[in-house]
Amino acid sequence: MEVSDLLISYKFDQNLSYPEIVNNLQKGDTLVIIEDFPLSDNDFQSFINRIGVSIKENRNNNGESIFDVKIFKQNNFFTSIANSNLAFPLHTDCADLDSIPNCIGLLCIEPASESQGTNNFMFLNNLIKQLSKNEIKELQNKKWKFRNHWRSILTSVNKSYKICYDRVTMESFSKMNKTEIEELNNLDKLFKSVSFKIKLKKGDLILFRNDLMLHGRDEIDINSNRLIKRIRFNVN
Numbered sequence: 001m002e003v004s005d006l007l008i009s010y011k012f013d014q015n016l017s018y019p020e021i022v023n024n025l026q027k028g029d030t031l032v033i034i035e036d037f038p039l040s041d042n043d044f045q046s047f048i049n050r051i052g053v054s055i056k057e058n059r060n061n062n063g064e065s066i067f068d069v070k071i072f073k074q075n076n077f078f079t080s081i082a083n084s085n086l087a088f089p090l091h092t093d094c095a096d097l098d099s100i101p102n103c104i105g106l107l108c109i110e111p112a113s114e115s116q117g118t119n120n121f122m123f124l125n126n127l128i129k130q131l132s133k134n135e136i137k138e139l140q141n142k143k144w145k146f147r148n149h150w151r152s153i154l155t156s157v158n159k160s161y162k163i164c165y166d167r168v169t170m171e172s173f174s175k176m177n178k179t180e181i182e183e184l185n186n187l188d189k190l191f192k193s194v195s196f197k198i199k200l201k202k203g204d205l206i207l208f209r210n211d212l213m214l215h216g217r218d219e220i221d222i223n224s225n226r227l228i229k230r231i232r233f234n235v236n
């Protein structure tokens with residue numbers, strides 16, 4: 001499958017149909033990308049307000065909904081994984097929260113140079129095609145610890161599935177045995193094999209489902225000025 005089949009592209013200056021964008025996100029089998037998006041926090045926030053309900057978090061800018069994903073150190077330590085230059089394997093955001101936001105918007109203010117910091121995505125649809133009925137069942141039955149919540153990687157909802165996976169969180173809150181580690185290693189390999197890459201340009205806003213796909217990114221140079229603005233939100 002071509003990457004272009006998985007993307008629905010718009011330009012910001014055309015007459016954007018908000019109901020159409022919401023509809024694409026509700027279906028969740030494509031990524032929405034809006035090129036030439038204005039680079040201000042205000043424009044980003046007002047746009048998201050028209051398509052969904054954004055999540056406020058203390059660590060965000062002014063405790064609101066926008067988080068600056070950039071390399072940032074305090075006393076020689078990265079202030080969070082999001083503020084590091086490290087690669088993120090494919091994952092779900094907020095996998096340990098009581099209520100996991102179903103969408104994420106990423107606005108590229110400053111891309112990393114060349115192929116660095118490339119975003120990776122995997123659609124749950126494409127993963128399901130690679131799994132046997134038994135494997136699907138197992139992924140629904142086995143519960144893993146995400147901080148205070150025991151959750152399965154797959155959940156069935158109205159004849160379709162949702163995914164919740166974040167190995168960093170899962171390994172931080174429980175001691176895994178050898179079989180489990182192997183299981184996760186195999187899953188990571190499988191996820192990667194059905195994933196694809198998108199390199200964001202300055203002014204690209206990408207919108208995608210957090211519960212119907214996994215996302216990650218490649219490593220970035222430690223001195224990079226890469227800046228991505230992020231809003232997590234829910235569409236109904």
Ligand SMILES: [Fe+2]
Pocket residue numbers: 091092093215
């Ligand atoms: Fe993430």
